[in-house]
Every structure is written in C-alpha cells, then in structure tokens.
Amino acid sequence: MVGTVTDETTDQPIEGAMVRLADFAGSVRETLSGPAGGFVFDGVVPGEYVFGVRRIGYEGLSTPLEIGPDALATLNLRLTPRAILMEPLNVDIEGRPPRLAETGFYDRLEEGWGTYFEPEWIRTRSAGFIRLSHFVSNLQMRAPLSRCSQVPVYYDERLIGQAAGWGTSKAASINAAGLHRSAVGPAPRILDELSVTDVGAAELYTPPAPIPLFAFNDTTAACGAIILWSDWTARTAEVPQIEVKLCEPAGRPGEVALDGFVEDELTEVRLPAAHVYASYAIPDGAGRSDLAVRTDSLGRYRLCDLPAGVAVELEAAYGPDPGLSTVVDAASGTEVQLTVPVTVPGAITGLVVNEGTGRPFQNVPVVLVGTDFRAVTGTAGRFSIEDLPPGSYRIRAVCEGFESIAQDVALVPGASVRVMLALRPEGPLPPRRCAD
Incomplete structure (x- = not known):
C-alpha cells in the first residue's frame, strides 16, 4: 500500500x-x-x-x-491547513498581535484595571534577565506591591506558582509544582525552562482592582495576581517555521547516541521545537552531566556522544507543558519516544433510548464514525467515551433491527458533551437482543 x-x-x-x-x-x-x-x-x-x-x-x-x-x-x-477561527477585530492601533488581542489584554488595558506591560516594553526592558522569577520582581517594582507575602502567578491562564509580595526583600522563585505531576515540584532545570524570553506581555493587579475571571478566586481577590502571556501568544497567528539541526556523533569508541521523537500524549502529533533534557552520572564519579536539545521540524531529537551503558534520565517539555521523565540505558541504536500532555482531552457521554417508548438500551455499541473510538451502553443505557482529542465528531449507536440517526458533536479542549441517541424500530419485531 x-x-x-x-x-x-x-x-x-x-x-x-x-x-x-x-x-x-x-x-x-x-x-x-x-x-x-x-x-x-x-x-x-x-x-x-x-x-x-x-x-x-x-x-x-x-x-x-x-x-x-x-x-x-x-x-x-x-x-487542509488548520484554520485559526477569530472574531472580527476592529484594530485602531498598529501592531497589536491578534492572538494577544483575543485574550482580552487590550480591552483590560483600556479599562485601566491594573498595570500593563505590552510586548514592545517587554522586549526592550528584559535585557540582563534570564530567570522568569527575577523578571517578575522587576515588573513588580513598576506597580503597587500586594500586601500579601505571596502573589499568585498565571501563565497563559494557568496557575504556575507564587511570587514575592509586600514586605519581602528577595524575589521568590516561581514554584511550578502546580503544572507538574510531582508533589514536590519539578527539578530546577524545569524552572529554567520558564525564562524571560518566554514572556510576551504581562498584567499586574493589586486589590481592590477587578481580576480577570480565569484568575478570580478568594486568594487573588485578597492578594491580587500577576498574569503573564507567552511570547507565542503575543506573536501573529502563523504557524512558526522551526529550523533545528540535530547533532552528529563524533564516533569515538565507547560513546553512543540516543535518538527519538517527542509527541503530544493525546493526539500523538509530533512536536517541533520541543525541549529534551537529559541527565546522567559521569562514569568516573565526577558528578552528573546535564544536556538540553530541541526537536527539529519533524519532532525528532538526538543526544550525541553519551558514554555507552550509562543510565540516562530523559524528560521532554513543550513550552510550559512538561512530560514524565523516563530512564534508559544508553546503547547504540536506541530510540526513545517521549510524550508531553499538550492537548487537553474531552469526553462525550450520553444515553441511548428507544424513540417510541423512551426506555434505555443496554449492551448497544456506540461509535464515533470514521475513528476507532467506541463504547458500549451499561444497564441504564448510559455510555462514556473519554480521552478524546478536541475536534468534530459524528456519533452513532448501532443496533440490528433499529434505525440510528448520527449526531454531529463539536468537542473543545477539556469539555464533556452530553448527547441522547434515539433508536427507531425498522419493523414490528426487532431482535430481542436489542430490545430495551
């Protein structure tokens, strides 16, 4: 084929x-x-x-x-190139990035709820800063400080930790444990992933200023919030062209290379420009070696000139999204697939009933047409299809002797959509195994 x-x-x-x-x-x-x-x-x-x-x-x-x-x-x-759907924008000021405008940043700036830092300000005043936590401290010097000792920090609408507030003498490192599955927070190299170059715009709020809805809760109402937008959000809506050249092994005796791909955990789409971190103990006992590379336009990565046989800890990250770490032995020809949970899954749940009587069906297959996603109804006629990538689906219940009308479902990231599927008898005596 x-x-x-x-x-x-x-x-x-x-x-x-x-x-x-x-x-x-x-x-x-x-x-x-x-x-x-x-x-x-x-x-x-x-x-x-x-x-x-x-x-x-x-x-x-x-x-x-x-x-x-x-x-x-x-x-x-x-x-077909993936279209980016946007509401019509009335842009009065030249140079406003469409994706940043979609977040409501410029609407809030015009309302004057807090202190705002536009992309040009960030670009011209970030020289000399590397860690994001240090740059956040610099931003706070240009806005009223909260009276709380810690202020919640959001990055692209996601809570990533706390920064120092009023009465502190030293900026607190952002603790991104909320983004990661480890209860004690990520390793220091993950904190380094969030650098000043990842910030495209920022908003600072001090009580009693109104807080954007995605960040509003009891803590931010009392202590305010720091909201950061990624540089990706501040740019235009085009898909970036990534050019990364993979390393070439030197071919020295006793050294090997590790190759592999980085994929979205849910959709299995391979991710260009993802970061891959590697750490291993140096064989002569001289400590550990830490490496960092990026994937090319096809989502491939390569780690060159590793000591053969060492245990290498690998971890991938795509923007602020980290994957789980894995440990492999370095050997010639080894290929390791790494995943990052970029896409937020959704679910379709519902009920299959007899259109004439309204009674539920059990043990009836429910399929998403054209995919390998399927489920079977339980004793109450209910079903659930979970871990679905966002997108458009056509769902149908299949039962011999009954006519089924497919329904179209639009699934957005993280949503759970409920449907009711009604089966209509094709004749007076449908098979008993499909009876309600």
Whole structure:
C-alpha cells in the first residue's frame, strides 16, 4: 500500500506527516511521509481498516478503508491547513498581535484595571534577565506591591506558582509544582525552562482592582495576581517555521547516541521545537552531566556522544507543558519516544433510548464514525467515551433491527458533551437482543 500526502492549497508535498493504519483487532501500524510526501505500508492483508493522517498545522484526516485482494492504486491524500477561527477585530492601533488581542489584554488595558506591560516594553526592558522569577520582581517594582507575602502567578491562564509580595526583600522563585505531576515540584532545570524570553506581555493587579475571571478566586481577590502571556501568544497567528539541526556523533569508541521523537500524549502529533533534557552520572564519579536539545521540524531529537551503558534520565517539555521523565540505558541504536500532555482531552457521554417508548438500551455499541473510538451502553443505557482529542465528531449507536440517526458533536479542549441517541424500530419485531 503506497500513497502521497500533499498540501490542498499549494499542491506541495508534506514531509513528516504521521500516517496510521489500524485494524479492528487493535493492531496499529504507523509511518512518516518522506521529503516527497510519499509513504509505504508493506504486507497489508485484505480487510477493513481505519486510515488516518496527522501533521501539525493541518486538519487531521481519519476515515474507514476497505482493502480488497487486488493491489490498491496510489492513495493521493490532500491535507487542509488548520484554520485559526477569530472574531472580527476592529484594530485602531498598529501592531497589536491578534492572538494577544483575543485574550482580552487590550480591552483590560483600556479599562485601566491594573498595570500593563505590552510586548514592545517587554522586549526592550528584559535585557540582563534570564530567570522568569527575577523578571517578575522587576515588573513588580513598576506597580503597587500586594500586601500579601505571596502573589499568585498565571501563565497563559494557568496557575504556575507564587511570587514575592509586600514586605519581602528577595524575589521568590516561581514554584511550578502546580503544572507538574510531582508533589514536590519539578527539578530546577524545569524552572529554567520558564525564562524571560518566554514572556510576551504581562498584567499586574493589586486589590481592590477587578481580576480577570480565569484568575478570580478568594486568594487573588485578597492578594491580587500577576498574569503573564507567552511570547507565542503575543506573536501573529502563523504557524512558526522551526529550523533545528540535530547533532552528529563524533564516533569515538565507547560513546553512543540516543535518538527519538517527542509527541503530544493525546493526539500523538509530533512536536517541533520541543525541549529534551537529559541527565546522567559521569562514569568516573565526577558528578552528573546535564544536556538540553530541541526537536527539529519533524519532532525528532538526538543526544550525541553519551558514554555507552550509562543510565540516562530523559524528560521532554513543550513550552510550559512538561512530560514524565523516563530512564534508559544508553546503547547504540536506541530510540526513545517521549510524550508531553499538550492537548487537553474531552469526553462525550450520553444515553441511548428507544424513540417510541423512551426506555434505555443496554449492551448497544456506540461509535464515533470514521475513528476507532467506541463504547458500549451499561444497564441504564448510559455510555462514556473519554480521552478524546478536541475536534468534530459524528456519533452513532448501532443496533440490528433499529434505525440510528448520527449526531454531529463539536468537542473543545477539556469539555464533556452530553448527547441522547434515539433508536427507531425498522419493523414490528426487532431482535430481542436489542430490545430495551
């Protein structure tokens, strides 16, 4: 089975698209499209499959595919660039980044609720600062300090820790434990990931100023809040072109290289420009060595010239989102897949009923058309399909002897959508195994 992947608007080949072929027995095969957009699956047996293609910056494709005994012609797949939906903006001041305007930053600036630092101010006054916590202290010197000893800090609407408030003589390092799964907080190198170069704009609020709704709670009402926006948010809405050159091993005896990919944990889309951190004990007992590299445009990374056989702790991060660490032994040819929970999953729950009687159905399959996501109703006719990537789905209940009308569902990140699926008898005597 062969095919090509191209851009629908430019007809140019797409390199690095994740092409997936899954059968209904649970077997999954994956490959990446090459520089000319081509891909190949060898030894595909006839049968029914779910075929999918994903690439960052494009709409995903997923569709049922039946492969017969005769060889398939070349599949020509055309991906549509992922549109970024925005409400119309009336921009009166030149240079306002659309993504920052979407957050309501400029609306709040015009209201004058707090103290505001626009992208140009951040760029021209961040020289000499590296750690984000130190730069936050600099921002507070230009605004009234809260009377609380600690002030909550938000980054792109997410609580990332506390900074020093009134009566303190030294800036407190931001404790990002709230973003990470470790109860004691992340290792120091993760704190270094949040540097001044990651900030594109900032807002500071001191009581009794109104607090934006996403940050409003009892603590911020009493102590105020520091709200930071990433440099990515402050830029334009274009998908950035990432150019990262992977290292080349020197080939010295006793040294090896580790290769792998960094993926979104939920969607399995590979992440360009993600950070990969590595740490290992130096064999002669001279302490530990810490390395940091970035993935290239295809989400690949490489760590060169590692001592063969050492235990290497690996951890990936994509912006402020960290992944879980893993430990592997450095060996020639080792490839390690790392994941980062970037996409927030959603869920579809609901009830399957008899349209005529209103009574629930049990043991009825519920499927998302064109995907391998499915569930079965319980004794009360309820079902739940969880850990779903955001997107548009068509959901259907399947029961022999009953007519089912599919429903379209739009799922946003972190949402749980409830639906009711009604089955209509196709004849007077449907099979008893599907009776309510």
